[in-house]
Amino acid sequence: AQSVTQLGSHVSVSEGALVLLRCNYSSSVPPYLFWYVQYPNQGLQLLLKYTSAATLVKGINGFEAEFKKSETSFHLTKPSAHMSDAAEYFCAVSDRSGGSNYKLTFGKGTLLTVNP
Amino acid sequence: DTEVTQTPKHLVMGMTNKKSLKCEQHMGHRAMYWYKQKAKKPPELMFVYSYEKLSINESVPSRFSPECPNSSLLNLHLHALQPEDSALYLCASSLLGQTNTGELFFGEGSRLTVL
Numbered sequence: 001a002q003s004v005t006q007l008g009s010h011v012s013v014s015e016g017a018l019v020l021l022r023c024n025y026s027s028s029v030p031p032y033l034f035w036y037v038q039y040p041n042q043g044l045q046l047l048l049k050y051t052s053a054a055t056l057v058k059g060i061n062g063f064e065a066e067f068k069k070s071e072t073s074f075h076l077t078k079p080s081a082h083m084s085d086a087a088e089y090f091c092a093v094s095d096r097s098g099g100s101n102y103k104l105t106f107g108k109g110t111l112l113t114v115n116p
Numbered sequence: 117d118t119e120v121t122q123t124p125k126h127l128v129m130g131m132t133n134k135k136s137l138k139c140e141q142h143m144g145h146r147a148m149y150w151y152k153q154k155a156k157k158p159p160e161l162m163f164v165y166s167y168e169k170l171s172i173n174e175s176v177p178s179r180f181s182p183e184c185p186n187s188s189l190l191n192l193h194l195h196a197l198q199p200e201d202s203a204l205y206l207c208a209s210s211l212l213g214q215t216n217t218g219e220l221f222f223g224e225g226s227r228l229t230v231l
Binding site for chain 2: 032034036041042043044045046049051088090094103104106107108109111
């Protein structure tokens with residue numbers, strides 16, 4: 001069974017500092033991996049996704065993530081945090097062994113706060 | 117701007133009421149989903165429709181009744197809910213078939229409060 005572990009339920013950074021949100025996955029087959037962001041009282045918005053093309057994936061709002069098979073990781077980074085980045089971030093995995101239906105498995109989420 | 121539209125954005129209902137949540141998408145997606153999200157938790161899958169047929173029911177209580185009238189619409193009918201059912205209800209859609217990567221497109225959610 002596939003699973004996702006997000007290390008750190010809460011990460012706090014200063015404005016302008018590096019953002020690093022950690023995600024490790026477990027899957028019996030090569031997975032598809034996603035990072036979603038959720039602002040307060042809103043739905044989930046896709047930041048970026050890995051679908052077995054380039055291992056370094058660039059997303060919206062200056063975020064990127066690197067798929068490392070040897071480490072089973074898909075950490076999310078942004079060089080310089082902005083106040084508007086404060087939100088909940090979810091890592092999710094979807095493996096390729098399913099049929100026509102995919103069930104995304106979400107991590108527990110990491111709340112990012114950005115201090116001025 | 118989201119291409120999955122949910123109505124209403126907020127709903128308050130008593131335990132004896134009957135209400136419905138509605139979801140609409142016009143991206144040509146043939147899979148639609150209902151998720152329930154409690155505060156500070158990840159979304160939990162409730163139902164999946166594929167080609168307008170219910171394909172996954174995650175052992176959801178019968179007081180929640182989904183309906184997919186056509187490929188663009190998804191409803192969630194609510195009856196005799198409990199206060200613990202108060203949550204954000206998220207609708208999502210996705211492709212099916214060879215091009216499917218599992219990526220979900222979410223609506224903004226309907227915030228439900230059960231009194």
